[in-house]
Amino acid sequence: MGVKTVPRHGNSFKDKTYLWAVFSGMRTTLKKFTRNLSDTNCIPTCEYPEAQPDDITDRYRGMHRLTHRDDDSVRCVACFMCATACPADCIFIEAEERLDGIDEKQPSRFDIDLLECIFCGYCVEACPCDAIRMDTGIFSIVAKERKDFILNKEQLLSNKGAFGKENSLA
Amino acid sequence: MHIFMVIFPIFLTILFTLTTIPMLVWMERRVAALIQDRLGPNRCNIKGIRLGGLIQPIADMLKLLFKEEFYPKHVKHKFYYILAPAIVFASSFLSFMVIPYADDVHLNGFTYHIQALPIEVGILWVFALAGLGVYGIIIAGWASHNKYAILGALRASSQMVSYEIAMGLAIVSMVITYNSISLNDMVHVQGQLLFGFIPAWGVVLQPLAAVIFIVTAFAETNRAPFDAAEGESEIVAGYHTEYSAMKFALFFMGEYIAMSAASALIVTLFFGGYQIPWFNTQTMHEHIYLIIFLLMFFVPLTALAFISWMKFNNSCSPERQRETHYVSMLITVFVIILESFLFYLLASGMNPEQNSIFVMVLQIASFAIKMLMMNFVFVWIRWTFPRFRYDQTQHLGWRILLPLSLFNIFITAIVVVVAGV
Numbered sequence: 001m002g003v004k005t006v007p008r009h010g011n012s013f014k015d016k017t018y019l020w021a022v023f024s025g026m027r028t029t030l031k032k033f034t035r036n037l038s039d040t041n042c043i044p045t046c047e048y049p050e051a052q053p054d055d056i057t058d059r060y061r062g063m064h065r066l067t068h069r070d071d072d073s074v075r076c077v078a079c080f081m082c083a084t085a086c087p088a089d090c091i092f093i094e095a096e097e098r099l100d101g102i103d104e105k106q107p108s109r110f111d112i113d114l115l116e117c118i119f120c121g122y123c124v125e126a127c128p129c130d131a132i133r134m135d136t137g138i139f140s141i142v143a144k145e146r147k148d149f150i151l152n153k154e155q156l157l158s159n160k161g162a163f164g165k166e167n168s169l170a
Numbered sequence: 171m172h173i174f175m176v177i178f179p180i181f182l183t184i185l186f187t188l189t190t191i192p193m194l195v196w197m198e199r200r201v202a203a204l205i206q207d208r209l210g211p212n213r214c215n216i217k218g219i220r221l222g223g224l225i226q227p228i229a230d231m232l233k234l235l236f237k238e239e240f241y242p243k244h245v246k247h248k249f250y251y252i253l254a255p256a257i258v259f260a261s262s263f264l265s266f267m268v269i270p271y272a273d274d275v276h277l278n279g280f281t282y283h284i285q286a287l288p289i290e291v292g293i294l295w296v297f298a299l300a301g302l303g304v305y306g307i308i309i310a311g312w313a314s315h316n317k318y319a320i321l322g323a324l325r326a327s328s329q330m331v332s333y334e335i336a337m338g339l340a341i342v343s344m345v346i347t348y349n350s351i352s353l354n355d356m357v358h359v360q361g362q363l364l365f366g367f368i369p370a371w372g373v374v375l376q377p378l379a380a381v382i383f384i385v386t387a388f389a390e391t392n393r394a395p396f397d398a399a400e401g402e403s404e405i406v407a408g409y410h411t412e413y414s415a416m417k418f419a420l421f422f423m424g425e426y427i428a429m430s431a432a433s434a435l436i437v438t439l440f441f442g443g444y445q446i447p448w449f450n451t452q453t454m455h456e457h458i459y460l461i462i463f464l465l466m467f468f469v470p471l472t473a474l475a476f477i478s479w480m481k482f483n484n485s486c487s488p489e490r491q492r493e494t495h496y497v498s499m500l501i502t503v504f505v506i507i508l509e510s511f512l513f514y515l516l517a518s519g520m521n522p523e524q525n526s527i528f529v530m531v532l533q534i535a536s537f538a539i540k541m542l543m544m545n546f547v548f549v550w551i552r553w554t555f556p557r558f559r560y561d562q563t564q565h566l567g568w569r570i571l572l573p574l575s576l577f578n579i580f581i582t583a584i585v586v587v588v589a590g591v
Contacts, residue, residue, distance in 0.1 A: 019381070022555070029205045029554040036204040040483045045209045050487040 056137050058163035061121045063138035064112055064151070065159030067131050069102065074157060076131035078107040082123035090116035091123060110153040114141055137162030175275070175282040182271050182534065183286040186434070186541070187263055187427045192227030193542075194426045198549050199226070205553045218489045219496065237415035242314075245412065250313040255413065255420035257306030262428035265299035268292040269434045270354040272444050272533035273451040275526050284530060285354065292353035293341055296435055297334075300390060303428065304330045307399075307409050310421070314412035322408025325560060326399035329389055332567040333396075337386035339575035340379045343582040344439055347375055357443030361450030369447040372440035378578045380440045382571050387432040389567065392425065394552035398560045433544030434537075441540055444533035454529045459516060461532070466512050473505045 014020055036042050046053055056062075067075045078095035096108040123132050136159045143149050196211075200223055203210025214225040245251045267287040275282045289295060304327050311323020348356040362370045373380040389396040400408035410421045437443060446454070454461060477498040485491045520528065558566070 025554045026550060029550060032207065033201065033204050033550070036207065038479070040209070043204075043207055043209055045207075047209070047486060 053139075056139065056162075058135065060137060060139070061119045061124075061134040062162070063114070063136045063141060063159060064117075064123070064132055064134050064156060065136050065161065066110065066153065066156040067133055067161075068157070071102070073100070073102060074106055074131070074153075075129055076107050076110065077103055077129055078105050078110075079128065081126040081128060082132055085122040085126035087120060087122060088116045088118045090114075107153060110156060112151045112156065114149045114151060115146065132156075133161065135161045135163055171277070172280065175277065175280075179271060179284050179286045179288075182284070183266050183269075186269075186271075186538070187266050187430060188423075190430055190542075190545075191423050191426045192224070192231070194430065194545055194549075195227050195230065196224055197546065198552075199223070201546065201549045202553045205550075219493050220490070221497070222484070231419075234415055234419040239416070240414050242412050244315050245313060246315060247313050250309050251412075252417070254306045254310035254313060255410075255417050255424065257309065258303055258424040259306075259420045259427070261299045261303040261306065262424045262431055265296050265303075266427065266431045266434060268295045268353055269431075269438055270357055270443060271537050272530040273357075274354070275530050277523055277526065283354065284534070290352045293345070293351050296431075297338065297341075301330075301334065303424075306424070310413070311409040314409070316412050318405040318407070319409050319411045321405045322399045322401075322411070325401075325405075326392055326409060329392070329396065329399065329563055329567070332564060333386045333389040333571070336382055336567060336571035336575045337390060339572070339579055340382040340386065341439070343376060343379045343575070343579045344372060344383075346579070346582050346586055347372070353438050353443070357438060357445060360442040361445045361452075363448070369442055369445070371442045371447075376440075376578070376582070378574065379582075382575050382578065383439065384436055385571065386567075387436055388548070388551065389563065391428045391432045391548075393429060393548055395555040395558050396563055398557060398563055401557060429548050430541065430545060433548060434541050437537065437540045437544050441544070443540075444537040446532065446536045451529060451533075454532065455525060458520065458525055458528065462512050462516050462528075466509055466516075469508060470505050473501050477501060 009015060069075050078093055080093055080095075083089075083091040083093050090113040092109065092111040092113070093107050094109040095105055098104055098106040119134070121134055124134055138159070141149070200210040200212075202208075210223060211226040212220055212223040214220065214223065214229050216225055219225070241248060241251070268285060268289060270283070270285045270292075272284040275284060285292075287295070307326045307330075308323050311320040311326075314320070344356070345351055348359045350356060350359075356372075360369070360371050364370045364374060368374055388394075392399050400410070405411075410418055413421060445451075449457075449461065480494050480498060484494045515524075515528070
């Protein structure tokens with residue numbers, strides 16, 4: 001084990017006058033200031049309501065949606081896997097028999113309480129049919145009443161995927 | 171006219187102190203934001219007109235005005251509790267009174283001083299009131315009956331006492347250099363030229379005194395990096411911990427006026443006061459038409475630069491494009507009016523009285539610009555440096571600045587005696 005001697009700074013006359021360090025610090029801040037003043041686009045701040053964020057990746061877990069089959073019917077088979085996996089217990093499903101011959105079972109009620117949801121994405125991973133996804137890219141969820149935060153099946157089905165990916169990435 | 175010319179400097183003082191506070195608060199916040207890569211407050215608006223956030227101080231002021239007048243129950247001496255912010259505010263306000271905003275104006279055989287308080291002992295007045303401001307802080311700390319408040323008051327007062335010495339000694343060397351204690355005489359000296367081409371500003375004549383004075387002025391106004399008196403990390407808010415609403419606002423405004431007063435004094439002592447470089451009052455009277463011509467040339471250029479800057483940076487939404495449009499129209503109209511007025515002056519010729527009023531207006535503008543730039547330096551420094559620890563502050567004051575300023579007086583005195591100026 002050798003001893004490493006770290007060079008000590010601040011003992012020279014130039015350092016002890018402080019003024020050089022003061023001026024170099026002021027130069028740094030002035031450079032920032034003039035750059036940001038001459039072109040406010042340099043500032044990374046997004047002026048939110050007018051300018052929407054453009055850096056939402058396709059792995060972003062936004063509001064949920066229920067996907068469709070090729071014939072536009074609901075893909076979900078009401079297996080309850082998502083509701084079982086959900087750590088926040090925010091998915092409420094009621095199943096019914098499917099009579100159109102495409103499948104055996106479908107949800108009659110599929111509600112997600114967004115106030116309970118923690119956006120963990122376990123439901124998406126648990127789903128065996130790729131029927132629930134979180135790829136809508138909707139990050140701002142606003143409503144006036146508590147009951148408006150509970151999404152029903154129709155609302156979930158009408159949400160569109162934002163990234164045009166066929167396979168779920170979450 | 172006579173009365174107007176006497177009232178005018180007082181009006182100017184009010185303009186430079188009270189109306190610059192919102193400007194300074196705005197500047198502080200926006201400059202801080204731009205230095206830290208943020209935008210700062212810019213969302214306050216009246217029907218979509220934001221003026222880059224200049225509406226924000228109005229909102230702040232309204233909030234402070236309509237806040238509840240709250241008196242903590244443990245405050246025993248309510249009189250002193252209310253008196254303290256008034257002292258701080260008044261003393262910083264009054265120290266502004268002796269600053270000369272323009273050279274003496276000669277009108278109809280009278281000589282008018284463009285100073286709210288035309289006394290010869292200017293610099294002593296500033297000192298007296300800067301010392302008085304400490305009483306407000308001490309009383310605030312004591313009357314608040316709060317440990318943090320009294321700690322803040324102790325820090326502020328001991329810091330002010332120790333920096334006042336170095337400040338006074340720096341000023342003594344300036345007094346030796348200028349051979350006068352009247353601020354107006356000092357500015358007169360700074361209107362001359364050194365070697366024929368350098369403006370004889372105090373900062374050129376006495377760089378060491380300038381550094382000492384500027385550093386002590388920062389400490390004296392309790393501004394960063396010497397704001398240990400309100401170090402929120404250890405003593406909450408210092409001496410104004412127990413104050414709220416307008417009583418707090420008075421402290422706040424007093425602080426900003428003190429900052430303005432300090433920068434006015436720095437400008438007066440070291441940066442030529444109202445003097446425009448290379449154009450002292452005499453030269454301006456001789457070359458008045460050249461100056462008007464230069465103004466006619468540079469004012470539209472500045473306006474154009476500002477408008478194009480605004481078009482580039484303030485057009486991200488239709489609402490702001492509309493605002494940019496309105497403001498640039500306003501500026502264009504203003505520039506056209508100013509240009510036609512200047513053209514009228516050029517065409518019709520000027521008598522000596524108009525001449526001296528014109529020179530006065532230019533000098534006031536020059537002083538205002540210099541003062542704002544110095545205020546910007548105050549803000550700039552605040553957002554560049556971390557706060558000094560309290561013992562470091564005292565170390566700097568007593569063991570570095572005090573000997574340096576004594577040394578400076580020594581050198582200055584030797585130079586003055588040897589050169590026999």
